[in-house]
Amino acid sequence: MRRKLLYRFFEGTCDISDIKKIKEWVEASPENKEKLLEESAWFDAMRISSQREEASFYAHKGKIVFLREFLRIAAVVLFVLGGIAGWRYWKTSDEVAMNVIEVPAGKSANLTLSDGSKVWLNACSSLRYPSMFNETDRDVFLEGEAYFEVSADKKHPFIVHTKEHDVQVFGTSFHVQSLSERFSVALMTGALRVSSPELGQEEALTPGYMIYMENGRLREKKITDYDPYRWREGLICFDDIHFSELMNLFEKYYAVKIEIDNEKVKNYVCTGKFRQSDGIDYALNILKKDVSFTYMREEETNTIHIK
Numbered sequence: 001m002r003r004k005l006l007y008r009f010f011e012g013t014c015d016i017s018d019i020k021k022i023k024e025w026v027e028a029s030p031e032n033k034e035k036l037l038e039e040s041a042w043f044d045a046m047r048i049s050s051q052r053e054e055a056s057f058y059a060h061k062g063k064i065v066f067l068r069e070f071l072r073i074a075a076v077v078l079f080v081l082g083g084i085a086g087w088r089y090w091k092t093s094d095e096v097a098m099n100v101i102e103v104p105a106g107k108s109a110n111l112t113l114s115d116g117s118k119v120w121l122n123a124c125s126s127l128r129y130p131s132m133f134n135e136t137d138r139d140v141f142l143e144g145e146a147y148f149e150v151s152a153d154k155k156h157p158f159i160v161h162t163k164e165h166d167v168q169v170f171g172t173s174f175h176v177q178s179l180s181e182r183f184s185v186a187l188m189t190g191a192l193r194v195s196s197p198e199l200g201q202e203e204a205l206t207p208g209y210m211i212y213m214e215n216g217r218l219r220e221k222k223i224t225d226y227d228p229y230r231w232r233e234g235l236i237c238f239d240d241i242h243f244s245e246l247m248n249l250f251e252k253y254y255a256v257k258i259e260i261d262n263e264k265v266k267n268y269v270c271t272g273k274f275r276q277s278d279g280i281d282y283a284l285n286i287l288k289k290d291v292s293f294t295y296m297r298e299e300e301t302n303t304i305h306i307k
Contacts, residue, residue, distance in 0.1 A: 006036065016116050016151075023114075023132055102126040103144075106255025108231070113140070116151040117158065120232045123252050142178055147232055149173045150190075165218075168193045175229050184212040186223055194218060227273065234276045236283075243268040243291060247306070254280040257303040265293050265306065280304070 009022050026032050101121060103109045109121045114132045121127055125144025133139075138158040150158045152171025160167040162178035165185075172190020177183065185194055187205045194211050195202040201218045203211055210223050227237035236253050238246055244266040247258040253276050260266055268291050274283045284295055284304075294307045 019114055019116075098128060098130055100126060100128045104255065105252050113138075115153065115156075115158075118149040120147040122146065122231050123255075142176060144179065145175075145177045145231075147173070147175045147229065164196060164198055166195045166197075168195070182213070184210055186210040186229065230273075231276075235273050236276055237273040239271050240269055241271075242266060243270055243287075246270045246287075250280055250283065255302075256280060257301065258306065259303060260306045262293050262306050265291050 005018060006022070009019065022036075026036055101109055101111065103121045103123055103125050105123050107123055110119065111121075111127075112118050113129060115138060117138070119127060119140075122145035125142070125146060127143075127146060128141040130139070133156070136156065138153075138156055139161060140159070141161045143163070146160075148158075148160065148169075150169050150171055150173070154170050158169050158171075160169075160176055162176065162183065165178070165183060167174070167176060167185055169190060169192040172192055173188040174190070174192055175184075175186040175188070177185075185192070185205065187207050187209060189207055191204065191206060193202060193204050196218060199217065203218050203220060205211055205220070208223055209220055211218050211220050213219070225239060227235070227239065230237055231253075236249060238249060241249075244260060247260060250256070251258050270287070270291075272286075274286070288294075295304055296307065297304050
């Protein structure tokens with residue numbers, strides 16, 4: 001196997017046909033697998049040594065494009081760009097290499113899976129996925145919030161597993177939010193099916209509609225506002241939410257702790273949008289024009305107090 005092609009694979013720039021060639025080559029012999037690990041180690045070493053300046057650029061932008069790696073023999077933990085996000089991967093007993101991307105507060109991530117499907121992960125989210133999908137289906141496991149653009153493949157369903165629900169598609173774009181207090185799926189293109197084994201419910205969805213949880217049941221409604229899905233563009237959008245809820249969003253997107261000492265502002269209703277890149281000071285100063293409060297920051301504890 002040509003080294004140039006392998007390096008393109010590590011960079012995530014191979015097309016589907018090249019990925020299949022590499023998969024077949026790796027599975028052909030243990031020696032090929034060892035060769036892949038050896039080349040991957042060299043690639044990692046060169047990348048770490050040669051991209052320190054580039055890493056600071058990506059960190060400034062607040063976004064990471066994760067490289068695809070697979071078939072590691074030992075358990076490894078890799079923290080990319082000085083702790084911006086964690087990428088863990090291991091090999092299970094049935095020889096399936098699994099990766100986990102964990103995105104902390106204040107950051108986002110995007111990656112391309114082995115079938116060419118694209119995933120965008122929001123802050124405070126994690127995705128577990130196999131390094132190479134098997135021959136029957138394509139399963140990933142989500143905690144948090146993500147946007148998917150799934151490569152069409154009618155023979156191999158793509159399933160997003162959350163804590164209580166499964167989302168099955170064959171080729172489509174959609175948004176999933178799976179939080180402790182909230183679950184929803186919004187379909188942009190294609191078709192999908194949401195199932196809940198615990199509830200004994202299964203609902204099909206068409207483009208322009210969403211499914212959400214309400215009073216312990218799955219409900220469906222038309223999408224009337226697409227702003228909540230614009231976090232991929234670096235936008236924080238909110239509509240008719242209380243000031244306290246907005247501060248929770250700021251904690252998520254700006255990676256700070258916010259204490260509201262001024263009880264009077266908690267229930268103020270807010271609507272608008274901010275660019276995440278403008279920073280929390282800009283956002284708070286804009287809000288101060290409509291809401292009567294002041295704030296102070298404790299640098300040592302990374303805490304903002306709303307007075």
